[in-house]
Amino acid sequence: MTLLEIFPSLRSEMPSRLDSAVWPRDTRYDGEGRIMVGGVALADIADEYGTATYVLDEQEVRSRCRAYRRAFPEAEIIYAGKALMIRAVAEWVTQEGLSVDVCSAGELAIALSAGVDPERIILHGNGKSSDELRTAVRCGVGRIVVDSLTEITLLSALATTRQRVLVRLSPGIDVHGHPAVRTGVTDQKFGFPLGSELADEAVERILRRSNLELVGFHCHLGSQIYNPDFYGEAIRRMIGEMARVRQIHGRILTELDLGGGHAVATSTRPDEVRRQPCAGPSAGEAAAYRGGDAEMNVQELAEVLDDALDAGCARHHFPRPRVALEPGRAIVARAGVTLYRVLSVKHIEGGHTYVTVDGGMSDNPRVALYGARYDVVLANRHPCGPQMTATVAGRHCEAGDVLAVDVQLPADLRPGEILAVPCTGAYHHSLANTYNSIGRPPVVAVRDGRARTLVRRETVEDLMSREVGV
Incomplete structure (x- = not known):
C-alpha cells in the first residue's frame, strides 16, 4: 500500500x-x-x-517543428535524420513543412518509404560509396553535400541529369565541445577547410562539370551549441567565401546551409537562454540532457542570423542567400x-x-x-x-x-x-x-x-x- x-x-x-x-x-x-x-x-x-x-x-515532435518554422519563416528547415530516422518521424516532420537530410542508403530508403518527396531530401556524409551516390542520383534527391574530391569525380560519372550540390566547408570555428562532436574546426574529417587550396579545387572541379550545379555552401559547427553568436560568425565567414567565388568565377551562390547542433532543451523565451562566450568553454556533450543545462533560444538565434546576414551581405555587396538549418536533436530529443x-x-x-x-x-x-x-x-x-x-x-x-x-x-x-x-x-x-x-x-x-x-x-x-x- x-x-x-x-x-x-x-x-x-x-x-x-x-x-x-x-x-x-x-x-x-x-x-x-x-x-x-x-x-x-x-x-x-x-x-x-x-x-x-x-x-x-508525437505532438512534441510536431510542436518543435512548428516552433522552428515560426522562428525562421524564410529559411529552409531540414530535419537531421541521423538523430532518429524512422518512417513515422520522417512523415511527421515533412507534414510540418520540413525537409529531411539523410546520411546513408538506409536512411534514404526509410525517408522514401515514408513518402518524402526526393526533392526535399539532402544527402550528407564524408564517406559516401559509389552505390549510395548512384542510388541518390537515381532517386532524384534535391541536393548532395560534397565532402571530397573523389565524390565530385564519382558524381560527375553517375549523374545523367544536372545534379544540384553543396560544398561542405570547415569554417574554423571551435565551439569547445567534446572532441567527437567538434565539426567546425579545420583539422577534422568533414568537408574542406574554408579558404584552402583544397576548397578552391573542389569549387573549380564542380563548375567545370556540366552535369553538376553548385548552388551553395554547407557547414556544421558541432553539437549542443547554445550560443547563437557562433552561427553569426559562421555566416560572416561563409558569406565572405561566397563573395570570393563570385569574384573569381563570376558565379553567385544562392544557398547557405548552416547545419544544426542546437542544444536540445530549446527555449522560446529570451530570458531563458543561457549563453557562453564564443571563446569560452562549452557544456559539450557531457552536460546536455539534465535540468539546468544550457539551451539554445531559437528566437534569439533567428535575430543573430538575420543581423549577421545583413552585415555580411552589406560588407561584400552580396545578394542575401537562402539560409537552411538542420535541427535534429532539437526536434526529437x-x-x-x-x-x-x-x-x-x-x-x-x-x-x-x-x-x-x-x-x-x-x-x-x-x-x-x-x-x-x-x-x-x-x-x-x-x-x-x-x-x-x-x-x-x-x-x-x-x-x-x-x-x-x-x-x-x-x-x-x-x-x-x-x-x-x-x-x-x-x-x-x-x-x-x-x-x-x-x-x-x-x-x-x-x-x-x-x-x-x-x-x-x-x-x-x-x-x-x-x-x-x-
Missing part, C-alpha cells in the same frame, strides 16, 4: 518534480501518482510493451523517454548503491561514448518518502555500462518498478546495438491518450535470422 492510498489528501499536494526543460510538454502525474506522457501512463506502456522501451511523444524495469538494488557497504535495470549501453551508448548525463525518475508511483543517491547500471557485461551516476531515487525502490529517463529521443534508437546479443527496444508513439508501435522490438529470432553458417 502506498502513502497516496493511506493519505489520499497528499495527491493535491504532490509537487510535479518533472523538469519541463527535459520532459515533453504534455507530461504530468495522474491521480495515482504515475507519470503520464501524451495522455498515457508510462507504467502501462511498460506492462504492455515490455522494457526497455523508447516512448516518443525531448520528445523521447526510455523506460526500464528495475532488476535489483544493491547497497555496497562503504560504496555506492547500484540499481540495475534491463537495458544499458545497447540502447543508450551515449553515456559511454560522450559522458552524457541524464535524469532518472520513478514512473509507476510518486515517491513521497526518503531518497537515496544511486548509480543506475545497465545489464551488460561491462564495468562501464552505466546509465546515470549519483541520481536521487526513492530509498524504498524495489525490483520490478519502472524507471523513466527523459530526453532520449535523439541518438538512442539511432545508436542502439545488439551487444551481448540483446535485441534493440521498440519505439512506441503516444498521442491523445493512445499508444502505438512505430518500430517493433528486435527478437532473438531476428538476431538468429542473420546466422548462415556453422
Whole structure:
C-alpha cells in the first residue's frame, strides 16, 4: 500500500518534480501518482510493451517543428535524420513543412518509404560509396553535400541529369565541445577547410562539370551549441567565401546551409537562454540532457542570423542567400523517454548503491561514448518518502555500462518498478546495438491518450535470422 492510498489528501499536494526543460510538454502525474506522457501512463506502456522501451511523444515532435518554422519563416528547415530516422518521424516532420537530410542508403530508403518527396531530401556524409551516390542520383534527391574530391569525380560519372550540390566547408570555428562532436574546426574529417587550396579545387572541379550545379555552401559547427553568436560568425565567414567565388568565377551562390547542433532543451523565451562566450568553454556533450543545462533560444538565434546576414551581405555587396538549418536533436530529443524495469538494488557497504535495470549501453551508448548525463525518475508511483543517491547500471557485461551516476531515487525502490529517463529521443534508437546479443527496444508513439508501435522490438529470432553458417 502506498502513502497516496493511506493519505489520499497528499495527491493535491504532490509537487510535479518533472523538469519541463527535459520532459515533453504534455507530461504530468495522474491521480495515482504515475507519470503520464501524451495522455498515457508510462507504467502501462511498460506492462504492455515490455522494457526497455523508447516512448516518443508525437505532438512534441510536431510542436518543435512548428516552433522552428515560426522562428525562421524564410529559411529552409531540414530535419537531421541521423538523430532518429524512422518512417513515422520522417512523415511527421515533412507534414510540418520540413525537409529531411539523410546520411546513408538506409536512411534514404526509410525517408522514401515514408513518402518524402526526393526533392526535399539532402544527402550528407564524408564517406559516401559509389552505390549510395548512384542510388541518390537515381532517386532524384534535391541536393548532395560534397565532402571530397573523389565524390565530385564519382558524381560527375553517375549523374545523367544536372545534379544540384553543396560544398561542405570547415569554417574554423571551435565551439569547445567534446572532441567527437567538434565539426567546425579545420583539422577534422568533414568537408574542406574554408579558404584552402583544397576548397578552391573542389569549387573549380564542380563548375567545370556540366552535369553538376553548385548552388551553395554547407557547414556544421558541432553539437549542443547554445550560443547563437557562433552561427553569426559562421555566416560572416561563409558569406565572405561566397563573395570570393563570385569574384573569381563570376558565379553567385544562392544557398547557405548552416547545419544544426542546437542544444536540445530549446527555449522560446529570451530570458531563458543561457549563453557562453564564443571563446569560452562549452557544456559539450557531457552536460546536455539534465535540468539546468544550457539551451539554445531559437528566437534569439533567428535575430543573430538575420543581423549577421545583413552585415555580411552589406560588407561584400552580396545578394542575401537562402539560409537552411538542420535541427535534429532539437526536434526529437525531448520528445523521447526510455523506460526500464528495475532488476535489483544493491547497497555496497562503504560504496555506492547500484540499481540495475534491463537495458544499458545497447540502447543508450551515449553515456559511454560522450559522458552524457541524464535524469532518472520513478514512473509507476510518486515517491513521497526518503531518497537515496544511486548509480543506475545497465545489464551488460561491462564495468562501464552505466546509465546515470549519483541520481536521487526513492530509498524504498524495489525490483520490478519502472524507471523513466527523459530526453532520449535523439541518438538512442539511432545508436542502439545488439551487444551481448540483446535485441534493440521498440519505439512506441503516444498521442491523445493512445499508444502505438512505430518500430517493433528486435527478437532473438531476428538476431538468429542473420546466422548462415556453422
